[in-house]
Amino acid sequence: MSRAAAPIRTAIAEAVRQAASASGLGEYTSEDVLCALEVPREEKHGDLSCHIALRASKERKCAPRPLADKLSAAVAPMIAAGGALYGRVARTSVEGAGFLNFYYSEAEIVSVLAQVRAAGDAYGRPSLQSRRVLLEYVSANPTGPLTVAHGRQAALGDSLARILRHCGHRVTTEYYNNDEGVQITTLGHSLQYRLRQITGPAPEEPMPENYYQGEYLIDIARQLSQERPKATFEECRVYARDLIMTGIRKDLADFDVTFDSYYSQEELGRSGRVERTLEELRKRGVVYESEGATWLRSTDYGDDKDRVLIKSDGNYTYLTPDIAYHHHKFERGFEEIVNILGPDHHGYIARLKASQAALGHDATRIRVLIAQLVTLYEGDRQVRMSTRAGEFVTLRQVMDEVGRDAGRFFFLMRKFDAHLDFDLQLAKSQSMDNPVFYIQYAHARIESVTANYAERTGRRAPSGPVDASLLKHPLELRLLRVIGQFEDALAGAERTLEPYRLVPYLTELAQAFHRSYAENRVVTDDAALTEARMELCLCTQAVLRLGLGLLGLSAPSKM
RNA sequence: GUGCCCGUAGCUCAACUGGAUAGAGCAUCUGACUACGGAUCAGAAGGUUAGAGGUUCAACUCCUCUCGGGCACGCCA
Numbered sequence: 054m055s056r057a058a059a060p061i062r063t064a065i066a067e068a069v070r071q072a073a074s075a076s077g078l079g080e081y082t083s084e085d086v087l088c089a090l091e092v093p094r095e096e097k098h099g100d101l102s103c104h105i106a107l108r109a110s111k112e113r114k115c116a117p118r119p120l121a122d123k124l125s126a127a128v129a130p131m132i133a134a135g136g137a138l139y140g141r142v143a144r145t146s147v148e149g150a151g152f153l154n155f156y157y158s159e160a161e162i163v164s165v166l167a168q169v170r171a172a173g174d175a176y177g178r179p180s181l182q183s184r185r186v187l188l189e190y191v192s193a194n195p196t197g198p199l200t201v202a203h204g205r206q207a208a209l210g211d212s213l214a215r216i217l218r219h220c221g222h223r224v225t226t227e228y229y230n231n232d233e234g235v236q237i238t239t240l241g242h243s244l245q246y247r248l249r250q251i252t253g254p255a256p257e258e259p260m261p262e263n264y265y266q267g268e269y270l271i272d273i274a275r276q277l278s279q280e281r282p283k284a285t286f287e288e289c290r291v292y293a294r295d296l297i298m299t300g301i302r303k304d305l306a307d308f309d310v311t312f313d314s315y316y317s318q319e320e321l322g323r324s325g326r327v328e329r330t331l332e333e334l335r336k337r338g339v340v341y342e343s344e345g346a347t348w349l350r351s352t353d354y355g356d357d358k359d360r361v362l363i364k365s366d367g368n369y370t371y372l373t374p375d376i377a378y379h380h381h382k383f384e385r386g387f388e389e390i391v392n393i394l395g396p397d398h399h400g401y402i403a404r405l406k407a408s409q410a411a412l413g414h415d416a417t418r419i420r421v422l423i424a425q426l427v428t429l430y431e432g433d434r435q436v437r438m439s440t441r442a443g444e445f446v447t448l449r450q451v452m453d454e455v456g457r458d459a460g461r462f463f464f465l466m467r468k469f470d471a472h473l474d475f476d477l478q479l480a481k482s483q484s485m486d487n488p489v490f491y492i493q494y495a496h497a498r499i500e501s502v503t504a505n506y507a508e509r510t511g512r513r514a515p516s517g518p519v520d521a522s523l524l525k526h527p528l529e530l531r532l533l534r535v536i537g538q539f540e541d542a543l544a545g546a547e548r549t550l551e552p553y554r555l556v557p558y559l560t561e562l563a564q565a566f567h568r569s570y571a572e573n574r575v576v577t578d579d580a581a582l583t584e585a586r587m588e589l590c591l592c593t594q595a596v597l598r599l600g601l602g603l604l605g606l607s608a609p610s611k612m
Numbered sequence: 613g614u615g616c617c618c619g620u621a622g623c624u625c626a627a628c629u630g631g632a633u634a635g636a637g638c639a640u641c642u643g644a645c646u647a648c649g650g651a652u653c654a655g656a657a658g659g660u661u662a663g664a665g666g667u668u669c670a671a672c673u674c675c676u677c678u679c680g681g682g683c684a685c686g687c688c689a
Contacts, residue, residue, distance in 0.1 A: 194689075362687095364687040504648085554628075568653070
């Protein structure tokens with residue numbers, strides 16, 4: 054194959070696009086065709102399958118099979134001698150309702166080793182237009198420690214950032230810090246109450262129900278009492294807020310989650326942006342006064358109710374600065390705005406999008422991912438949580454309990470819009486019940502093969518190109534195929550913004566390795582075969598490391 | 613009452629957004645190294661996709677209704 058050949062998936066997509074046009078099937082973009090390519094569930098259906106004829110048949114209401122035949126005929130010259138896919142695709146076939154299946158040549162399958170080597174850390178990067186993405190996530194109010202729900206959002210957002218970056222997008226990650234407002238005021242009162250309990254005279258009233266009840270405030274009060282026993286309310290407010298925020302950032306850092314930017318609501322208020330945004334909305338005629346309040350006519354933009362911007366007491370609602378904040382996201386030039394929110398915010402999406410549409414922005418550029426709740430189990434016992442009651446499980450506790458890798462893996466292993474049952478016992482068990490170890494074990498195992506190889510040869514890798522055609526065993530070919538499917542798994546994760554798609558892929562890759570390993574001894578007296586198998590191991594390891602890295606997991610050499 | 617998410621093997625979940633014979637892991641049962649890590653590998657069994665209709669070449673997927681679970685529906689944040 055040629056040196057600068059495009060990845061096979063891209064090459065096939067381009068061939069299909071041209072064939073579709075030539076055969077009168079229709080004009081499609083590369084993106085359209087890429088979406089119609091899939092790795093078939095069953096190997097007998099080929100290495101890559103295209104169902105674009107099925108889609109075309111739907112559009113023009115005719116039988117799909119003849120369309121697939123026409124497409125196949127148009128593709129035929131491309132796999133014949135001199136065609137773009139010559140030597141890479143051995144054959145195609147039309148099957149089922151109208152699938153066009155591609156069967157790779159053995160040379161192509163084997164060439165993934167060279168492709169992994171050549172691409173290095175960029176392996177699997179799809180050919181996409183790079184976008185400027187603002188990814189906002191966690192954004193927990195600094196009124197208490199992060200919970201497991203935040204942990205899930207943190208793992209999801211961080212992994213998503215890694216995936217989008219790997220795909221060539223320019224990503225800025227941001228944490229919106231609600232560092233002022235009603236909840237922070239309540240936090241200040243709560244701390245002051247706790248402080249008085251320590252320094253006296255103790256308050257006679259019981260602690261109001263809406264105060265934050267958690268024990269962490271008692272600890273903070275104890276600390277403050279050493280420094281400033283007579284702290285004013287304002288001092289309490291700032292002290293609690295800042296100390297909690299410091300703790301949040303520490304938790305995130307220990308979870309290996311960092312943000313490019315922390316965006317302060319307080320600073321947003323000082324900047325005058327909120328007023329300017331309101332002015333802009335007024336100028337656009339989407340604001341009106343009623344019942345002493347100021348309203349946004351959000352129903353004109355798809356919301357089911359108009360929303361209050363300024364309450365009759367003169368204060369802004371929560372929405373108002375948030376509108377200004379998102380306006381500022383657009384003003385900073387981001388082409389795609391991704392927000393990860395908890396399930397309690399789903400009703401908020403429509404009004405947020407409406408507000409941005411009202412400002413003249415393209416609301417379809419906003420993608421909101423709702424991360425569903427986490428239910429925590431300790432074996433059979435369910436652990437309930439509630440921030441106010443102070444009876445909750447923190448991200449910190451989960452990290453301490455099960456470790457960072459297992460924690461992140463469990464948060465990511467399910468798709469984010471489904472509830473997650475997180476079994477602490479399972480996550481911390483270092484047994485074969487635990488899927489994260491299965492994947493990491495494959496990586497570590499290869500490391501020890503490498504050590505064996507190094508002992509024999511004095512090198513950790515083949516010194517030059519290997520003869521990959523020596524890899525003939527069905528399980529080896531299977532492993533090579535799975536390595537080549539990384540591209541497909543990554544593209545799926547990028548398109549849907551679902552990191553969990555990498556989990557079954559990596560499990561499959563690890564499995565393909567373990568199976569091949571069980572049948573084929575790597576280091577033998579056959580020098581050429583040993584080199585080829587060693588290269589296969591090293592490429593497998595490279596993709597495992599890459600995939601684990603995209604999930605934010607370590608790739609250990611020993612376990 | 614209204615909206616959103618969900619209901620798939622004994623358990624936890626997939627099924628590439630409408631595609632091919634609904635797949636994995638665990639649990640259960642049966643097997644496998646005198647060699648590179650047994651945290652591994654091979655095999656068996658397990659299903660009327662909650663239920664009932666509908667749409668079409670094709671439905672776990674879309675529409676309607678019913679049942680069951682979760683989360684939201686403020687001039688709260």
